[in-house]
Amino acid sequence: MKLRGLYAITDSQLLAGKFLPYVEAALDGGVTLLQYRDKSQDEARRLREAEALVELCSRYKTRLIVNDDAELAARLGVGVHLGQTDGPLTPARTLLGREAIIGSTCHAQLELAEQAAREGASYVAFGRFFNSVTKPGAPAADTALLEQARARLKLPICVIGGITLDNAAPLVAHGADLLAVIHGLFGADSTQEVTRRARAFNALFASA
């Protein structure tokens, strides 16, 4: 399966009170990957919401990824995204199996991406590329890094951090396969606007 297009990521604060309608609106507009990202310690809520997303994603034929938590991903039979302090890739691959999508945060370092590739990652993620309300302290990356990554890596390349419809096109032009977006998608005022934005993000790939 080709990993290319919009990678929508949920945010518990931003989506409070409108979680499922906003996620469904995004899926309606077209989402290649959906990541469930909840940084709370509320295990019961995490399980309940993630199970609801499994059902929604199966209806829309979208692949689901759980952030940080390989055990939860294994329980649900979905993929996982692991940062540099979220546990090693190799055991996660053993736990989840060959077909699972496993992503790795590589900040702005090609060496981390090459290591992730060797350890069985399905895609590598660089960023933040712009100012991010969600994660302001994430290390900064630029399009020069993206071009080097494109030349050196065979894996799909994901970009993240402050991405909006106004700044995303150059990232696709410089070789990004997946646009990972929180605020630029779910910061919308209505479900209709979420769907419109999802369609518009995907259209950037059609013309690339």
Ligand SMILES: Cc1ncc(COP(=O)(O)OP(=O)(O)O)c(N)n1
């Ligand atoms: C697609 C994607 N890329 C990067 C991240 C960031 O992961 P991490 O550095 O572990 O930070 P948290 O998201 O866990 O706060 C991501 N989640 N998804």
Ligand SMILES: Cc1ncsc1CCOP(=O)(O)O
């Ligand atoms: C999780 C993460 N990792 C680097 S930036 C970021 C936040 C992305 O959210 P937004 O699209 O709102 O900037």
Ligand SMILES: [Mg+2]
């Ligand atoms: Mg993490």
